[in-house]
Amino acid sequence: MKILAGTAHQDLARRIAKAVGTELCAAEIRKFPDGEIFVKITENIRGRDVFIIQPTSFPPNDNLMELLIMIDAAKRASAKRITAVLPYYGYARQDRKDQPRVPITAKLVANLLVAAGINRILTMDLHAQQIQGFFDIPVDHLYAAPVIVKYLREKTPENLVVVAPDTGGMKQAAAYADMLGAGVAVVGKERKSAEDVAATHLVGNVKGCNAVLVDDMTSTAGTLTAAARLLVDAGAASIRAVVSHSLLNCKGVERLANSPIEELVITDSVPQRCDVGEKVKVLSVAELLAEAIQRIHSNSSVTSLFEIT
Template sequence: MPTLTEPKLISGNANLPLARAIAKRMTMHRGVHTGLVDARVERFNDAEIFVEVYENVRGEDMFIIQPTSNPANDNLMELLIIADAMRRSSARRTTAVIPYFGYARQDRRTKARTPISAKLVANMIAGAGIERVLTMDLHAAQIQGFFDIPVDNLYASPVFALDIKTAFRDRMGELMVVSPDVGGVARARELAKRINAPLAIVDKRREKPGEIAEMTVIGDVKGKTCLIVDDICDTAGTLCKAAEVLIENGANEVHSYITHGVMSGPAVERVGKSVMKSLVITDSIQPSAPVRACDNIRIVPTAPLFTQAILNIWNGTSVSSLFDDDTLGPIYESLYSAG
């Protein structure tokens, strides 16, 4: 069915480089110039957020690109206020492109008298007039059910699989995928299937939050090149400790593939001094200068994936097709050419 409106992109301040990269790729794909909608997202002296859009968006299909990463509250409010501006400007449909969904780790009540903040955020997003959400690697799959609007959750594992097949093409038989905890087994198993590698698990026991009392490796990692797979790297304490335990258990090398590089506090320093050979993250969160400068951190772009997902939503075609290697491969062919 022909689409009468053009896809229009607008961005908050959370990850402008990613938003610009998506706009650039969309221009390349469609052969029609696509730029970010001219707007200002600023703060008053008391830190209140103000949004003004300088272009007509009436009847348009709007995509707001805004991860709710650190500072999570500011970036979330930017998203909500931009969405309200779109609704009051009579946009036909507003989709929130949230590469990193903040508050996702608060997806259940772990103790008495605690909130389920991920559900609260979902309610706020829908209440602001957003009609669809596009995100990547939600911390917990059930968060999709917190929304009363459609949610498309993309996965980084197909992109990571392409990267692994290129970076380790000469030693694919030596690889072993490792989940850093029992809760992440499904995510690790998905990647292991894609690269036809065995799976191991690091079982961790916590005495209290932020401290790890004991780690045990489930599986034989001796002589293997281990690939730790997870969705979030925050302070990198668990990740670096897991790498040490794997080396102690006979692994030859340890590399990590983490979707969202939160990289708080001492994370960059820990990774730099770690026994890990490399940490691969995506640009779902704008990498800081120290992250970019760290020798053993590598960043995989998500703009090709998000661009195609946005175009599929706009065209009314399948987003789940992007989970397939045959579909995703051509999108990343300039980065991961065969051979």
């Protein structure tokens, strides 16, 4: 096995390699003066099982292009099998044609990865389940829930209600509620722009309850903070939020700081762009991804990684 890492999230890659019990494969990655990316794998990987770790988060275009070039380098170096490990799959929100003359960019990214030469993909908490169907190669889709639920069981009080901040997150909220033995509620929202959201109504009773907002990702925190204000008006005793992928920009951090959300629980699937402040708790998914890598390498089942004890 050889584990390669792009420049997107070196810290996570090192934690994964340590959990696997190996070192990162040596590689040279740099940019030419005109911005073109150069990759050279400086170890022999002929006939090896190669895993390339690279979340395609901010800046998504640079990180995606770097990943494609690393895949091509590994293929031309005669790697036996190449697995792209994407803790975060960029462009996942563009997964359908909901307006005239718009692309389905999540499918385009899948086509690019396959064309570059990957044999399988390992990812976590896709924005939409159907993205797995965009690939004609094996996809191992992990969930951060085992890591997050373990923390919530230790830290959250009784009388919990899991809240979906929009109707699209209802399935995920119901899954968390089942794992936590909690009730379920959902917030209806109206998106005014890419950064501004209005929470319009609440379905479910949260009065006197400890609410946990659950979402797969956040960047401006608009959806979460709007939902939190609606929960306060509905009489929630406390409000926490959990997201698998925190893409928070500085505006999102400011919104979070001024919101009634007491704590935001995130994972280290992507590096943070800003100082996220004291309200944010970061949980590591390195061991989860490392275990999946080891099982893929040994051709073992990864099903038990979805189990929560």
